[in-house]
Amino acid sequence: MSGESRAKGLSGTLYGIGVGPGDPELLTMKAHRILGEVPVLAVPTSYADAGSMALEVLRPLLAQRERAGRAPDIVSLLFPMTRDPDVLADARRKNAEVLLGALSRGDAAFVALGDILFYSTFGNLLSGLFPLAPDLRVEVVPGITAYAAGVAKLVEPLTQGSERLGVLPAVYAPEEIEKALDLFEVVVxxxxxxxxxxxxEILSRRGLLDRTAYISSVGMAGERIERRLDRVAPDEVPYMSxxxxxKNGWMPR
Structure with missing residues (x-):
């Protein structure tokens, strides 16, 4: 699987792999093949000694590799949960140096939940790698997003016909919520x-509680999916929600 990289001094390829929302059976066949062979596995963590949810998805595969005597070296890369530009720049540099060290010896894979290029730490990692190794060989393996997996559990189409889809990240102001609901027929x-x-509160005021699905920890322990938002209390909402x-409603049942 390894090949000669165009980046000077690097013999390996970096694989960016989305492992899906949490269910190991949603790992793609290509991801399974590469992760069954790659010698170094890099995982993101938000603080030192923290666990990795992406790594938990791979436990069955890693157990198979360990039984076969082919366990990969696992490297944790720190991505601090902060907006401080100096802290983020320092972490970006350190992560790049660690991974380039691994790539000087062979292939490595970086894994993250969901899709690897959809609100993922992989983009942050690449922004630190390319300035140091602009010809680094990278291969991306997409993964299933949490909202796609959740809608599949609902057995509902995400979009139909000419409906427009908007996706908002975790940080947004009330006016951004209102604007998204004005612009798009479907909003995640x-x-x-x-x-x-x-x-x-905004969805209630607009009469959309019964047209809003709540999806939490899909594919993981504690999974919860509700077709109506009025069934969910604020103190029941974990991070992975x-x-x-x-706006046009769900299919009649």
Whole structure:
């Protein structure tokens, strides 16, 4: 699987792999093949000694590799949960140096939940790598997003016909929520635990509570999916939660 990189001094390819929302069975066949062979596995963490949710998805595969005597070296890369530009720049530099060291010896894979290029730490990692190794060989393996997996559990189409889709990240002001609901027929609000009361109030005022699905920890322990938002209390909303709003409503049941 390894090949000669165009980046000087690097013999390996970096694989960016989305491992899906949490269910190991949603790992793509290509991801499974590469992760079954790659010698170094890099995982993101938000603080030192923290666990990795992406790594938990891979436990069955890693157990197989360990039994076969082919366990990969696992490297944790720190991505601090802060907006301080100096802290982020320092972490970006350190992560790049660690990964380039691994790539000087062979292939490495960086894994993250969901899709690897959809609100993922992989973009942050690449922004630190390319200035140091502009010809670094990178291969991306997409993964299933949490909202796609959640809508599949609902057995509902995400969009139909000419409906427009908007996706908002975790940090948004009330006016941005209102604007998104004005512009799009379908809106996905990602990681809404900290802003849930504000989002719920706006949706209630617009009469959209029964047209909003709540999706939490999809594919993981504690998974919860509700077709109506009025069934969810604010103190029940964990970090890995999102909302899917269909202004035109769900299919009649």
């Amino acid at each position: 609000f990602m990681k809404i635990n900290k802003v849930f009361p504000a989002v719920r 999102l909302l899917v709003v269909r």
